[in-house]
Amino acid sequence: GYEVGVYPSSGTGMLEAAGAHAVDPGGRVLSCAGGEFGGRFAAIAERFGAQVDRLHVEPGQVPDPETVAERLRGGGYRALLLTHCETSTGALTDVRAVAAAARQASPDTLILVDAVSSLGGAPLLAAAWDIDAVASASQKALAVPPGLGILAGSPRLLERAAASRSPRVYWDLAAYGRNRRQRRAPYTPAVNLLYAMDVALERLENEGFEAAWARHRALRDQFRSGIARLGMEPVAADACASPTVTAVRPGPGLEAGGVIAALAERGILVAGGMGPLSGQVFRVGHMGAVEPRHLDRLLAALAEIAARG
Amino acid sequence: GYEVGVYPSSGTGMLEAAGAHAVDPGGRVLSCAGGEFGGRFAAIAERFGAQVDRLHVEPGQVPDPETVAERLRGGGYRALLLTHCETSTGALTDVRAVAAAARQASPDTLILVDAVSSLGGAPLLAAAWDIDAVASASQKALAVPPGLGILAGSPRLLERAAASRSPRVYWDLAAYGRNRRQRRAPYTPAVNLLYAMDVALERLENEGFEAAWARHRALRDQFRSGIARLGMEPVAADACASPTVTAVRPGPGLEAGGVIAALAERGILVAGGMGPLSGQVFRVGHMGAVEPRHLDRLLAALAEIAARG
Structure with a gap:
């Protein structure tokens, strides 16, 4: 084996x-x-x-x-x-x-x-x-x-x-x-x-692998619909969107570094872009211990930041 | 640098x-x-x-x-x-x-x-x-x-x-x-x-490196005198005895594996020998968080085990 x-x-x-x-x-x-x-x-x-x-x-x-x-x-x-x-x-x-x-x-x-x-x-x-x-x-x-x-x-x-x-x-x-x-x-x-x-691993086994995968897909969908409502665009196409992490282009009038800083002021830490996406995106992990309410809070903060421009 | x-x-x-x-x-x-x-x-x-x-x-x-x-x-x-x-x-x-x-x-x-x-x-x-x-x-x-x-x-x-x-x-x-x-x-x-x-590292800096080294030498000396009193012999010569770990030949009538098992019964975990010293020695780390009272307890247990034979 x-x-x-x-x-x-x-x-x-x-x-x-x-x-x-x-x-x-x-x-x-x-x-x-x-x-x-x-x-x-x-x-x-x-x-x-x-x-x-x-x-x-x-x-x-x-x-x-x-x-x-x-x-x-x-x-x-x-x-x-x-x-x-x-x-x-x-x-x-x-x-x-x-x-x-x-x-x-x-x-x-x-x-x-x-x-x-x-x-x-x-x-x-x-x-x-x-x-x-x-x-x-x-x-x-x-x-x-x-x-x-x-x-x-x-x-x-x-x-x-x-x-x-x-x-x-x-x-x-x-x-x-x-x-x-x-x-x-x-x-x-x-x-x-x-x-x-x-x-x-015991928690994961108790939950069941299928259920854990479905939970991650739901987190992804929650997050991707949330940013779509704010006019922000994910880097990954829908057909290959990862259930665990999303890189987001913040859209017109917003700058990735500014969004990351404004989130940090609110106590929310997200990652920046890497390589050619440096400065272009912010990245959100929606996996492991992340729960829907965490994404709700993040999306609410992003809405505030987007509204402020 | x-x-x-x-x-x-x-x-x-x-x-x-x-x-x-x-x-x-x-x-x-x-x-x-x-x-x-x-x-x-x-x-x-x-x-x-x-x-x-x-x-x-x-x-x-x-x-x-x-x-x-x-x-x-x-x-x-x-x-x-x-x-x-x-x-x-x-x-x-x-x-x-x-x-x-x-x-x-x-x-x-x-x-x-x-x-x-x-x-x-x-x-x-x-x-x-x-x-x-x-x-x-x-x-x-x-x-x-x-x-x-x-x-x-x-x-x-x-x-x-x-x-x-x-x-x-x-x-x-x-x-x-x-x-x-x-x-x-x-x-x-x-x-x-x-x-x-x-x-x-902050603790170590507060203690001072010289003091930490002296503390380890004292632990070594306490342990080596203790085993000498029990007729047990360290593998390392006095001239090159490490302040942090001692490998011990348990001496006549005692078998290393038996000593390790008898210590484990008393809730004390020590290591066995490696390579050519497998089965020949037990090894005791006297470093880091180990204190003189831990070695006192270990030596008392070894004395009991040696007396029982």
């Missing part, structure tokens, strides 16, 4: 861990980056020596299954890098469809998925969708404090990694598994955070 | 980070491992492609400055790996003397120090002793929950690392520094643990 490691790490560490297992110097990798985090994944693969080809994806859009399959066909790609939820734009890739098309087009290509800001908030079925690596973290939809990274690796990934010389000791999932089977950790675990995760 | 990064990581991650900055494929590295953690450091350097030479150090002993210097002389070593406190044996290397001898014998060799179980509990002056990397962690003498790794790198390390192609994105200290100067983190920091560390 799959091996799952829970590391003292951030989500970025898990992208590095996935790369250290799947990338070999000189090997070809296809990146489908539509934003900062997809770009980070590609940069990691490059630093581990891969020859990275980039499929162009517009910010707010997601890669199309057939386009990915076309690029993979006959390309001898060792790995495909996907970003489930691109946190910088709020666009959610249809990983199921892309992975199915990719597997058919190039059966040997390892499929690596950055699920940092989606795991727990949107369906992602690693085994059923035949994904080779899922990288995630504690502090997003799982609602645990930051500090834990989660990496799930398929038997295919572990087998390929065993033959690779990419350096990995801290990240090594096979070593993690050997230790886990002896009820040990390969090095000091962040026990305080593991207790928190235990509670969070 | 030195760059200091505080990462979501364990101490082992910081050994890997130090390696990723200092080791180049094919480069020669001298390891002075006298136990499991020194061996782990060497294994990491090897995995990053170094040709690792090993200086033999008996468990419970520490490397001798002149022997290290002799091995380094003319060897073209890129890096020297030292373990300040070898947590598996409780032996403390005289890093000041070894680093001074090493620097004189081979000025270009990077000096990397594993200070995971010593930082805060024993003197270690990176700049004054001209050390290139100090790796440590939150949960030992600093008395913070586990989950943070600390890496300090000298200007020499950063300059050499810039020219090296060893893969490092998550660990990259230069990127950490660029972000820090903009009051940012390169990726999600473990904020909850950073708040805990802030409190711990």
Whole structure:
């Protein structure tokens, strides 16, 4: 079966861990980056020596299954890098469809998925969708404090990694598994955070995964209808709107930095844009412990700010 | 000046980070491992492609400055790996003397120090002793929950690392520094643990470093005299006894596993041996939040266990 490691790490560490297992110097990798985090994944693969080809994806859009399959066909790609939820734009890739098309087009290509800001908030079925690596973290939809990274690796990934010389000791999932089977950790675990995760996962199991996904979709819809009423525009198209995070262009007469500052004055912290969206958007996480009333309060504040102009 | 990064990581991650900055494929590295953690450091350097030479150090002993210097002389070593406190044996290397001898014998060799179980509990002056990397962690003498790794790198390390192609994105200290100067983190920091560390460092500053070191020496002396009275023998020689941790051979008629189990029955958790010391010793951390009364209680329990035989 799959091996799952829970590391003292951030989500970025898990992208590095996935790369250290799947990338070999000189090997070809296809990146489908539509934003900062997809770009980070590609940069990691490059630093581990891969020859990275980039499929162009517009910010707010997601890669199309057939386009990915076309690029993979006959390309001898060792790995495909996907970003489930691109946190910088709020666009959610249809990983199921892309992975199915990719597997058919190039059966040997390892499929690596950055699920940092989606795991727990949107369906992602690693085994059923035949994904080779899922990288995630504690502090997003799982609602645990930051500090834990989660990496799930398929038997295919572990087998390929065993033959690779990419350096990995801290990240090594096979070593993690050997230790886990002896009820040990390969090095000091962040026990305080593991207790928190235990509670969070129990809550999630009690709620049910389907219910948790539906709850996140409802939060997204609440937020997107709210900003539409204010004339603000989400970066991600409706067809690929992430249930966990939305990047918003504040619209005419308003400046993203000003909106963020005005929200902060009201005790509400939201994030700014990254990369080409710097200064262009504000970003709202509606996941994990976020409740409808939190979004109501945010939307009321945004209405005030928009009215003031 | 030195760059200091505080990462979501364990101490082992910081050994890997130090390696990723200092080791180049094919480069020669001298390891002075006298136990499991020194061996782990060497294994990491090897995995990053170094040709690792090993200086033999008996468990419970520490490397001798002149022997290290002799091995380094003319060897073209890129890096020297030292373990300040070898947590598996409780032996403390005289890093000041070894680093001074090493620097004189081979000025270009990077000096990397594993200070995971010593930082805060024993003197270690990176700049004054001209050390290139100090790796440590939150949960030992600093008395913070586990989950943070600390890496300090000298200007020499950063300059050499810039020219090296060893893969490092998550660990990259230069990127950490660029972000820090903009009051940012390169990726999600473990904020909850950073708040805990802030409190711990303030306490340490209020106590004074000299006082904290003296406190740890006193704990060590209390524990070592206590076990001597029970006829138990520390693994580390008096001349290199770590102020932070002691590995103990329980002595005739007692078996380490039995002592650990008997202590656990009394609600006292101590560690077992590692590697060749597995089953031979129990290990006691007397650092961080440990107070003399805790050691009194432990010694009383050990006296009972020894009397029962």
